[in-house]
Amino acid sequence: MTTAPVGPRTFPGSRRPVIAGLGITELGKVYGRTAARFAGDAVGRAADDAGLRLSDIDGLLTSAGVTNGVNLSLQRDLGLTDLKLLSEMQAFGSTAGQMVQYAAMAVATGTADVVACVFADNPLTENRGAGAAYGGAARIPTGWMGLLAAGGIVGANPMYALAARRHMTTYGTTSEQLGHVAVAQREWARLNPLAQMRTPITLEDHQASRIIADPFHLFDCCLVSNGGIAVIVTTAERAADLAQPAVHVHGWGQSHPGHFLRRSDGFGLVSGAVQSGPAALAMAGLRIEDVDVVELYDCYTFTALISLEDYGFCGKGEGGPFVASGVLGPDGKLPVNTGGGQLSSYYLWGMTPLSEGVIQARGQAGERQVADHDVVLVSGNGGVLDHHSTLILSPNPA
Amino acid sequence: MRVGPVVRDDETAAFFDGTARGEFLLRYCPDGHPSSPHAQLCDTCASADLTWRAASGEASVISWAVAPGRPTGRGPDKPTVLVVAELAEGPWWWSHIKDADPDRVTVGTPLTIQFERFSDQHEAVPVFAIAA
Numbered sequence: 001m002t003t004a005p006v007g008p009r010t011f012p013g014s015r016r017p018v019i020a021g022l023g024i025t026e027l028g029k030v031y032g033r034t035a036a037r038f039a040g041d042a043v044g045r046a047a048d049d050a051g052l053r054l055s056d057i058d059g060l061l062t063s064a065g066v067t068n069g070v071n072l073s074l075q076r077d078l079g080l081t082d083l084k085l086l087s088e089m090q091a092f093g094s095t096a097g098q099m100v101q102y103a104a105m106a107v108a109t110g111t112a113d114v115v116a117c118v119f120a121d122n123p124l125t126e127n128r129g130a131g132a133a134y135g136g137a138a139r140i141p142t143g144w145m146g147l148l149a150a151g152g153i154v155g156a157n158p159m160y161a162l163a164a165r166r167h168m169t170t171y172g173t174t175s176e177q178l179g180h181v182a183v184a185q186r187e188w189a190r191l192n193p194l195a196q197m198r199t200p201i202t203l204e205d206h207q208a209s210r211i212i213a214d215p216f217h218l219f220d221c222c223l224v225s226n227g228g229i230a231v232i233v234t235t236a237e238r239a240a241d242l243a244q245p246a247v248h249v250h251g252w253g254q255s256h257p258g259h260f261l262r263r264s265d266g267f268g269l270v271s272g273a274v275q276s277g278p279a280a281l282a283m284a285g286l287r288i289e290d291v292d293v294v295e296l297y298d299c300y301t302f303t304a305l306i307s308l309e310d311y312g313f314c315g316k317g318e319g320g321p322f323v324a325s326g327v328l329g330p331d332g333k334l335p336v337n338t339g340g341g342q343l344s345s346y347y348l349w350g351m352t353p354l355s356e357g358v359i360q361a362r363g364q365a366g367e368r369q370v371a372d373h374d375v376v377l378v379s380g381n382g383g384v385l386d387h388h389s390t391l392i393l394s395p396n397p398a
Numbered sequence: 399m400r401v402g403p404v405v406r407d408d409e410t411a412a413f414f415d416g417t418a419r420g421e422f423l424l425r426y427c428p429d430g431h432p433s434s435p436h437a438q439l440c441d442t443c444a445s446a447d448l449t450w451r452a453a454s455g456e457a458s459v460i461s462w463a464v465a466p467g468r469p470t471g472r473g474p475d476k477p478t479v480l481v482v483a484e485l486a487e488g489p490w491w492w493s494h495i496k497d498a499d500p501d502r503v504t505v506g507t508p509l510t511i512q513f514e515r516f517s518d519q520h521e522a523v524p525v526f527a528i529a530a
Contacts, residue, residue: 140520143407144436150404150516150523151493152465158480161463162492169461169505213480214464214500262434262441263490267482268461 007283008108008250009398014237017104018246019393021050021116021232022358027346028196030226031126035069038228039120040077046116046230051243054078057232059085059112061099065121065349066134070228074118084112092382093297094254094272095119096229096350097389101252103233113234119351120228130224144261156299157221159384161213164302166268168215171317173305175215177324179206181301182219182343184328189340191330191368196223197344220301222342229351231358236397247361251286251392253279260386271303272388273310273379280377280390288312291392292372293360294334295353297381298341307379308336311390335360335370350380350389361393399465399478399494401523403516409436410521412450417522421452422511424487432487441489455511456486457526464500479503483526485511495526502528 008016023045025038039062047054057080064070071088085106089095099117106112123133134155141149153159167173183203189195201219209218239246255272257264281287288311298304305319313334314322327334339345339356346352357378359365374396380389406414413435416423425433426449431442439446460482467475479498484490495503496512508529513522 141402141404143410146404147410147413147521147523148492150402150520151525152399152402152478152480153492158463158465159492162461162480162482165463166461211464211466214466214477216463261436261492263484263488 020239021046023230027227042228042230059115063095063119091387094380094382094387094389097380118230122226157213163268173320177320178301189344195340195345225346251280251284255388271385276390277311284392293376295357403520414521423450457483457509459507
């Protein structure tokens with residue numbers, strides 16, 4: 001048993017980290033803009049939202065998606081001078097949560113006072129299918145990844161499908177159970193004006209949707225979106241005078257199992273959330289039972305299901321019956337992916353669960369607002385269950 | 399499916415020399431632990447002193463996925479069974495199972511390694527086949 005990590009509760013009250021701004025650009029099939037323009041727009045919107053000027057920002061963390069179009073040049077684009085913190089960050093889908101962690105540590109220690117964390121991507125091109133955006137390179141493949149591609153292992157779909165199948169053959173999880181995740185999240189998306197997919201779907205629709213890589217149907221797979229999202233991390237003291245209710249960052253954790261393209265007994269059976277979740281909760285001094293709202297990375301229905309298991313919302317291997325029990329969706333008792341998630345709202349990597357978590361923690365989610373939102377868990381997932389980040393957010397200072 | 403094109407780089411040159419001979423090369427440390435062909439250090443003991451040795455070519459299914467056939471001028475392709483397999487020596491590898499009926503594949507299905515090329519200009523790629 002390790003001791004509880006030194007976290008925000010041990011910081012001086014004035015310097016405890018909060019999220020004070022959220023900026024969301026137009027999302028989805030928005031063409032003709034580079035990822036850098038989306039990123040700049042998102043940071044500007046986040047500063048406006050917080051009631052800050054761009055010149056108040058003294059730290060900038062950037063995260064690029066598949067088009068790799070956001071980098072240190074964003075400082076110049078935004079005219080930010082004399083920054084005390086600046087880096088490009090990359091741990092795929094866990095990056096957004098990790099940027100908040102590094103920003104929180106920076107403001108808590110006085111390294112910087114106002115840190116913008118931004119992700120933007122523009123994988124969609126007009127008149128080109130969404131699948132092509134993540135389908136792999138046009139050049140002749142080379143090296144180990146080229147070798148895998150030549151054998152048919154291209155992009156994320158095959159690897160996640162192999163992972164999901166292993167869960168199915170080990171625990172009896174079914175495609176219909178995965179479908180419950182998709183249907184429940186679409187119900188939430190109906191209530192979210194930001195969501196790209198708001199037409200209700202049934203379990204039959206899920207089963208009838210075309211096969212992408214069996215066991216995955218189309219409705220098991222996330223959307224592809226253009227856009228950018230930024231958050232502003234600052235101290236509780238600074239946030240007291242700002243425009244939005246502060247969202248306190250009470251705990252965090254990461255996990256990077258290191259099994260990608262290696263023999264791994266846990267492949268498809270356990271994710272990094274099993275480590276990052278307890279670490280984040282311990283830092284916050286909370287238990288999983290205390291979590292009111294759950295915002296998970298759901299690049300596939302399966303990713304949400306295995307994350308629920310690994311955080312401990314149900315037992316290991318019981319995710320299938322758990323999600324099929326009616327616990328999810330606006331009428332269920334566990335609010336999970338309350339904006340529709342990456343499956344139905346928008347796919348901005350880890351910014352999807354983070355942005356919805358901030359909106360819920362503030363109490364600004366309108367029709368989809370969860371009444372009890374004192375503790376919000378935000379989960380990031382990158383690679384093929386290879387990188388995990390967890391945040392514990394709350395509108396309450398302690 | 400037929401295999402796609404791939405060309406070598408410095409990291410894969412020795413491995414592709416092996417596939418050209420019909421061998422799937424693994425890496426071995428002085429203590430005899432087998433590691434993946436892309437390992438830089440021994441997966442078991444972290445030794446950096448690794449040499450190449452051919453695997454037996456026997457493997458079994460850990461997990462599989464089925465990519466649907468794409469439309470062609472002659473009607474739809476057959477579906478492709480993608481697989482992660484455990485080699486008899488221990489390391490895992492990822493490719494597809496040649497001409498496999500998805501209904502014949504399950505956890506533990508015995509496989510053998512074969513090699514195919516996209517063209518003479520490209521490297522030989524290991525693929526699996528269901529063992530007779």
